[in-house]
Amino acid sequence: MELLLGIDGGGTGCRAALADSAGRIIGRGKSGAANIMTDIEGARINILAATRQALQEAGLGPEAETSVSAVLGLAGANVNNNGARLEKLLPFARAHVKSDATIALHGAIGDGDGTVVILGTGSVFITRQKGQIRTIGGWGFKVSDLGGGARLGRDLLEEVLLAHDGVHPASPLTEKTMALFENDPDRIVTFARDAKPNDFGAYAPLVFEYADKGDPLGSLLIERSVKTIEEALDAIMPPEQDRLCLIGGLGSLYAPRLSPKYRARIHPPLGDALSGAVQLAAKLFAHEEAAHG
Amino acid sequence: MELLLGIDGGGTGCRAALADSAGRIIGRGKSGAANIMTDIEGARINILAATRQALQEAGLGPEAETSVSAVLGLAGANVNNNGARLEKLLPFARAHVKSDATIALHGAIGDGDGTVVILGTGSVFITRQKGQIRTIGGWGFKVSDLGGGARLGRDLLEEVLLAHDGVHPASPLTEKTMALFENDPDRIVTFARDAKPNDFGAYAPLVFEYADKGDPLGSLLIERSVKTIEEALDAIMPPEQDRLCLIGGLGSLYAPRLSPKYRARIHPPLGDALSGAVQLAAKLFAHEEAAHG
Structure with a gap:
């Protein structure tokens, strides 16, 4: 057999x-x-x-x-x-x-033409067009993967400290996050020192949750992240292609936030x-x- | 004695x-x-x-x-x-x-009122006004220190990979950096995985050098970095204070790039x-x- x-x-x-x-x-x-x-x-x-x-x-x-x-x-x-x-x-x-x-x-x-974006802890873009496969992104948390959950979580903690310092405005999202660290910025610093990408990524769903409620920081962070995803799509997805799949833990959270030209091409994965x-x-x-x- | x-x-x-x-x-x-x-x-x-x-x-x-x-x-x-x-x-x-x-x-x-910005691998802001000392920033590379050399070097490597992927335009600075890694993006990824903040910071002077030559990416990265420094100064330096010192390895590189309202107040450190x-x-x-x- x-x-x-x-x-x-x-x-x-x-x-x-x-x-x-x-x-x-x-x-x-x-x-x-x-x-x-x-x-x-x-x-x-x-x-x-x-x-x-x-x-x-x-x-x-x-x-x-x-x-x-x-x-x-x-x-x-x-x-x-x-x-x-x-x-x-x-x-x-x-x-x-x-x-x-x-x-x-x-x-x-499957076998055909289309583009897949893997949005989990990191972010990777892969396309097949007339049999040719091309991948971009996915170089890791440290210097890439701008749409991934690890970057979103890290960006949140940075903004929480900027709000604590009075450099950027506080918001319900910064206050909620600060409370998770017992309102002690040192706890954020200690966490960040040893955090692995998926530890940072654990805070990504909170950003989406607060963006949904209209939190100005949550909305700004998601907006920035969507911009990096669409810039990569502009570079990799041929305009004539009509099949786009967003997969990974954050795929379904990002899908409704893409601009209409990409949203219209989204299909569920086979x-x-x-x-x-x-x-x-x-x-x-x-x-x-x-x-x- | x-x-x-x-x-x-x-x-x-x-x-x-x-x-x-x-x-x-x-x-x-x-x-x-x-x-x-x-x-x-x-x-x-x-x-x-x-x-x-x-x-x-x-x-x-x-x-x-x-x-x-x-x-x-x-x-x-x-x-x-x-x-x-x-x-x-x-x-x-x-x-x-x-x-x-x-x-x-x-x-x-010395003893008087004034603000000091330490711009080295990290970035810290400290002010004394009528005997009261206040510090902001300096929480470390991972979630803070936006004006520091480590962040500047890391941001450069991220942009080099984005240029390699065709997401952002290449420039003489991205080409120079890529050549330092033997034009192999995997070498950047391997470097970044183990890099300490001062390893990233080693690339910061290159960003200033290319910004001086008018490189568009070099100029953009310094512009962004100066913006984070001035946002922090807006938050910490009282408008009536007239003494500002930029110290640390990058202090003198940043000094001529601040906007006039801050540049006019810069003094050499005692x-x-x-x-x-x-x-x-x-x-x-x-x-x-x-x-x-």
């Missing part, structure tokens, strides 16, 4: 889906972080743990892993040759490591990134067999 | 100046980092090392440390009670721990932060003796 495997992995966890040659899912698995940028060996271990769970659910033993054809979508696959290095460490019959954005694109829009990995495996390896086999 | 000690300490090093009761410097010392926010015991060790050097230069043994009256200016003195905790750990006859901004203010403008600590020790302890002794 031909076995297809899709893997969706990143800093928070790793999911596996096993399918038969027709692309029907026959087993699923789940494990810990698969971050190939910071821990390639840990990623390998968690990818195999999720795979073996999926094999077990399909009634297969771990030895079956040597006969699967896999597509793995992993953040950082394009950086420092990480993807190619991981491919050599895996026991699968065949393995293609793609970026997380590539499997998300395939899951959301499927998630993991289903995109499985479909891509079916497509790539079927294609390989037709070409080489 | 009454011995006065001034200490100027921070993340990069610690300097000591010993003075006689008339405030004349009789010895100096220098040692490693005195960062009371991250390593109070290491700070204590380096403060004592610098002090003993200063005592030695004055022909005194280490036992003389128990008879000095000290003012220490240390970053983070106001956070989490760090200053008070350190005071209890020091062997000096008397010790007052102040913020680095307080001794810088005293060094730059002295540095270490001399401010010594003068403050003379003032505080003379005052104490008059009051209590």
Whole structure:
């Protein structure tokens, strides 16, 4: 039996889906972080743990892993040759490591033309036009990802301190946030010193909530963030393309806030990134067999 | 003999100046980092090392440390009670721990009214008006210090990646910076992941250099940064005050770029932060003796 495997992995966890040659899912698995940028060996271990769970659910033993054809979508696959290095460490019959954005694109829009924006802790833009894939953004919290939740949360804390200092006006949102830190700016500073991107991102929903209520700072922060998203769309999405998907935890919060020219092109995603990995495996390896086999 | 000690300490090093009761410097010392926010015991060790050097230069043994009256200016003195905790750990006859901004203010403008802006890796604003001292900014790179070199360097790298992605226009400054990273955006991402504030700050002089040549991005980044500095000055500097000092590594680069209303009030600093600590020790302890002794 031909076995297809899709893997969706990143800093928070790793999911596996096993399918038969027709692309029907026959087993699923789940494990810990698969971050190939910071821990390639840990990623390998968690990818195999999720795979073996999926094999077990399909009634297969771990030895079956040597006969699967896999597509793995992993953040950082394009950086420092990480993807190619991981491919050599895996026991699968065949393995293609793609970026997380590539499997998300395939899951959301399938084979056709379209643009996908992943708006989670970070922000990534990916488009397919006449078979050509292009990605922008996604360089990480420190120097990129202007539309992501981490930046929104960080921007909020900066404005809270500016309001505390009397440099910018306070608002219900700054007061609410300050109260969450027991009205002690030192607590914000201590939090920020050790905060990871997803720690900052935890404050992003609050910004949307207060923007909805008309809070002037909440509205300003979302407006600025939407501007960065639309600037990136202007650069990547061809004007004639009519399919735009906003995915990730903040996708549905941003969708109604885009300007009409983009809002009119928004479609719900066809499927998630993991289903995109499985479909891509079916497509790539079927294609390989037709070409080489 | 009454011995006065001034200490100027921070993340990069610690300097000591010993003075006689008339405030004349009789010895100096220098040692490693005195960062009371991250390593109070290491700070204590380096403060004592610098002090003993200063005592030695004055022909005194280490036992003389128990008879000095000290003012220490240390970053983070106001956070989490760090200053008070350190005071209890020091062997000096008397010790007052102040913020680095307080001794810088005293060094730059002496006893009178005025405002000092410290523009280095970070940015801090401190004013004295009719004896009342007020500080704003200086909460750190992550969520504050908008006029500091770290923010300027980080903003540059963000714009370089936006230009690489075709979202914002390229300029001679983005091309120069890209070349410094061997035209490989991954190198920027890797650098940024581990960069400390002063690593980002190392790119700030390049922004000024290109702004001087009329580079549109360089000019835009400095313009934005000047706006944050003037917003903070609007909040902290009383309109009737006529003494403004810009100190720190970027102070003299920013000075000619302020708008006329602030530029007209700029004065060169009277002295540095270490001399401010010594003068403050003379003032505080003379005052104490008059009051209590």
